[in-house]
Amino acid sequence: MSPGNEAQRNAGQPSQAGARWARANCRPCDLPRVVVAGTGSGVGKTTVACGLIAALCARGERVQGFKVGPDYIDPSYHTLAAGRPGRNLDAFLSGAELIAPLFAHGMRGASLAVVEGVMGMFDGASGRGELASTAHVAKLLRAPVLLVVDAAATARSVAAIVHGFRTFDPQVKFAGVIFNRVGSEHHAQLLREAVEPLGVAVIGALPRDPRLATPERHLGLIPAGERAAAARRTLRELGEALAHHLDLELVTRIARSAPPLACVPWDPQVALGAAAGARVGTDATIAVAAGPAFSFHYRENLELLEAAGAELAPFDPTRGDTLPPDSSGLLLAGGFPECYAEELAANAPLRAEIATLCAQGAPVLAECGGLLYLCESLDGRPMCGVLPARARMSERLTLGYREATALTATPWLTAGQKVRGHEFHYSRVEPASGDVVGGREARGRGVRARDSREREGRGSSLGAAWLLRSRGRERAEGFVAGGVQASYLHTHWAAYPELAAGFARAAAAARAATAASAGDATTSSARTHRTPVAR
Structure with missing residues (x-):
């Protein structure tokens, strides 16, 4: 049984067919791995994880970061x-059932994993x-954990902290502690002495060093791609x-x-339900916005589109690029x-x-930043004008997981389908959804999903993309107009491979329609300009 063949899910949770297939075909995989955990945000997990990756690579390991x-x-x-x-x-x-398969998939060609x-x-x-x-993820991977403090x-108080984290869940394989922002050698010795009675391995103590800090802005660290040269230098140091x-x-030794x-390593072809290398979509070029303005991609989403037969063509809107030739679909991440x-x-x-x-x-799928780009304006600057909305930055953070309908x-998603996603942004779009523009504000259970038969022709059709639920609250969000879906919701298609298959098919259909239209226009032009035959 292939996990791609299960009927549409009605609870927004990953396919159980995929889990059953994986259990039936699993095999032991020797995958050295270690998880870098922290006592909280901002304690130095990224510093330690990235430093470990760089240091282990320098020793000849082929390290995969997660x-x-x-x-x-x-x-x-x-x-x-x-x-x-x-x-x-x-x-x-x-879904929990996909954690080990996705991990094993990412480990292809690697000798050791560092999981931040x-x-x-x-x-x-x-x-x-x-x-x-x-x-939770460490237990699913049966991975040893290093705690950053x-x-x-x-x-001496670190002993209480380490003791608490070590004993809170006995199923976690606690393997050692790393002290960060240590003031001196004497301070490091005090920390070691404090945890010695616990029998906890001290992996090391990192001193304070502002030179190794990474600059931040409103959503966290500045992405590495925007400061590649400086980031490489910092990672080396x-x-x-x-x-x-x-x-x-x-x-x-702990990782090994x-x-x-x-488990069975996740495979995009298998996830799509493809047999013998069959391709779901053909002759489709999907333009993928990249560069510093649109860099938020889950790698598996792209792999699924490629497995479905699409050719992915990246372009950078900030560098004066135009759409790649023959584009019949667009991802704006x-x-x-x-x-x-x-x-x-x-x-x-x-x-x-x-x-x-x-x-x-x-x-056209536009997520978060892509939504802003399709609006009429962003902080007063002109954007694509596809949506009758304006975007602006704010000081209020919207953050969290969402259940979405x-x-x-x-063209790739049926009304009523349920998925899981997340939001993370400081911006606002006014109005917030297509149903507000259409004259009826979509709220709560009073909103009924609309299928394609209820929608009007392209150009006048506008609806809300999602009904989002979180902690007992729900709201309509985003826009659907013709073939465009634009919203703040980020989704991981490994759980919903049918979305990738549908998107690739829709892009192939759009390309075929364009070719047919061009052919009709050529035929019509030839008839119009036919040279009269002498009698």
Whole structure:
């Protein structure tokens, strides 16, 4: 049984057919791995994880970096440090059953994994216990855990902290502690003496060093791609610092002590339900916005589109690029368009091309930053004008996991389908959804999903994209217009491979329609200009 063949899910949770197939075909996989957890946010998990990746790579390991949770920025540093695409492991977005298969998929060609945790070790999806926490993912991977403790302004009290984290969940394989922001050698000795009675391995103590800090802005660290040269230098220095202050031999032994992981590596072809290399979509070129303004991609989403037969063509809207030739679909991911609004506004030819592609009914998915780009304006600067809305930055953060129901059908998504996703932004779009523009504000259970038969012709059709639910509250959000879906919701398609298949098919259909239209126009032109035959 192939996991791609299950009927549409009605609870927004990942396919159980995929889980059954994986259990029936699992085999032990020897995958050395270690999880870098923290006592909370800001204690230095990214510093340690990236430094470990760089240091272990310098020792000849082929290291794969992973990030627990829906983060796009930290994996960009993993990518730069390891020379391999960083990947995410999110038990809310993909479901717990896919964590090990996705991990094994990412480990192809690697010799050791460093998994960076999220927030504090036991912090997960709000109100859902351990779900999607670092501890949850570590247990799913049966991986040993190294705890990063910010030791600034403390000494013996770290023993209580370490003891609490070590004993809170006995199922977590607690393997050692790393002290960060240590003031001196004497301070480091005090910390070691404090935890010695616990029998906890001290991997090392990192001194305070402002030179190794990474600049931040409103959504966290500045992505590595925006400061590649400086980031490479910092990562090299981080690797050297960790090689000096941490016991890398011990880290390697701990990683190799992880037991074999019984699973089947995730495969996009299998996930799509393809047999013998069959392709779901053909002759489709999907333009993928990239560069600093649109860098938030889950690697598996792109792999699914490629497995479905699509050719992915990246372009950078901030550098004066135009749409790749023969584009019949468009992905506008999240990122930082607000930081590059001037460059985006200056590329008027591209904005016009995107508006034309949208008007032609091609499938266009715009997430978060992509939504802002399709609005009429962003902080007063002209954008693509596809949506009758204006975007602006604000000081209020919108953050969290969402249960989502599609309110309006798209060429790749049926109305009523349920998925899981997340939001993370400081911007506002006015109005917030297409149903508000259409004259009826969509709220709560009074909103009925609309399928394609209820929608009017392209150009006048406008509906809300999603009904979002979180902690007992629900609201309509986003826009669907023709083949365009634009919203703040980020989704991980490994849990919903049918969305990738549908998007690729829609792009192929759009290309075929364009070719047919061009052929009809050529035939009509030939008839009009036919040379009369002499009688």
